[in-house]
Amino acid sequence: MKRGLLCLTVILLTATCALAAENRWLHVKVEDGGEKAEIVRINLPLSLAEKVLPAIHTKELHEGKVKVSEAKFEDVDLRAILEALRTAPENEFVTVQSKDQDVRVAKSGGNLLVKVRDGKEGKEGKEKVENVEVTIPFTVVDALLSGGKDELDVLAAVRALGTLGDTVLVTVNDEHSKVRIWVDSRNTAD
């Protein structure tokens, strides 16, 4: 009886996980409040990304993996930085506070957090503030680094995103525009 219940629980959990992974959506919403007043909404099923990524074969992207040599930005070794952050204990890594800008990079609650507050003097002396918040779950970072030494496994990262709960990944707010990137199980953006 106990064994039967255990089997049933395992089957139900597996089915739930499979359904959860199938129904995850990546959403992007950009609200431009300027003269054009434009709203862009993108709803992408993660399962679609999972199927399409391995089918793309370009110089940079092959089988859902990006060669790290292509992902170096101005001599910054992105993979080495991510690897260092992954293995580091939970902490606040970088805090830069100045008159115009606050930058905070931290590892907290299994997430890599980047917060930037950028304040600039506007034309009429008013302060223009831009807030950027990026949250990258370390399960996604782990998946990203799970490939070979010289590659980032984007496909694995997408799969990892699919296993997470509802997560806001990026928010950008400034005077005129708002950007939000998040993952949830709804097929429409709010």
Place this chain on the structure above:
Amino acid sequence: MPAGAGTVAGGVGTLLLGAALAGGALVYDMGGVWVSVKAKKPGGENIRLVVPAAAGPVALWLAPKKDIRKAATDARPWLPAIKAAAEELRNCPDGPLVEVTNPNEKVRIAKQGGALVIDVDDPNETVHVSVPLKMVGIIAAQLEAMPDPEMEHGSAAEEAESSTL
């Protein structure tokens, strides 16, 4: 009338009816490509076009091979991705994929009942296009199956090289 003639005629009739039914079922199964353009200004042109999706692969087969091969070569790197996307989208629930809204224009790309539907509403016209995802996948597969001129050229050159050796 010979005794067997009636049987042959009956057989041919059954065959034709079967072919017509199979063709009808194929057309029904694949749906249709809908294109509608409605001009908002008086005197503007309105276009309404409904083509059975099954006609797409047939048109591809009938079209000049030279042109189709060029298109296939250009699109070849992306064909597996297009095929995979069309296949996976068919399994996804209906809903909007991309929406762009501004005071002058509304653009919406959505998955709706096995088709990719594109709606554009701007001050001049409204455009509605619906393409069955099944057709997209079939056409992508058809283009993918076409011989790659570069590969053919390469193998021909290899053959020539081996024959000279």
